[in-house]
Amino acid sequence: MYIPNKYNPYRDHSLFVHCISIEYPDAWHHLIEEFVEWIEMFNVKNKCFFGFAQIKTKFGKLTIYMQDYTASWEDPAQWSNDTDKHMTSINEKITRIVKKADGTCRICGRQKEEIVINTKIKMICFKHPEELRKI
Numbered sequence: 001m002y003i004p005n006k007y008n009p010y011r012d013h014s015l016f017v018h019c020i021s022i023e024y025p026d027a028w029h030h031l032i033e034e035f036v037e038w039i040e041m042f043n044v045k046n047k048c049f050f051g052f053a054q055i056k057t058k059f060g061k062l063t064i065y066m067q068d069y070t071a072s073w074e075d076p077a078q079w080s081n082d083t084d085k086h087m088t089s090i091n092e093k094i095t096r097i098v099k100k101a102d103g104t105c106r107i108c109g110r111q112k113e114e115i116v117i118n119t120k121i122k123m124i125c126f127k128h129p130e131e132l133r134k135i
């Protein structure tokens, strides 16, 4: 269910040139795709070049690390240098993608549903209730 580097669909993608590893459940691929399309637009719009440093799952959570490669562009002088400002917008988008991944079953890609366990609301996939095993 994980995409090893050599089969990774983004192997030859310019945004992944500096990416050290890419690993996430297949069922989350559409979310990664959504983010890749978003960051492509973001880079064009802001005349910057943010690329992927790493994509992985950490404690079951989708984790995306981005890096500002704007300065390494062929002619850095024409690009803006607002790394922090841009990173704030990028992190907001990442937070939304991670939230969607949290609500998407990593095995089948179905939308998880809310149930109450020990008075706490949990999101689970009824076909693959991984969360129930942790109780």
Ligand SMILES: [Zn+2]
Pocket: 105, 106, 107, 108, 109, 110, 125, 126, 127, 128
């Ligand atoms: Zn499932």
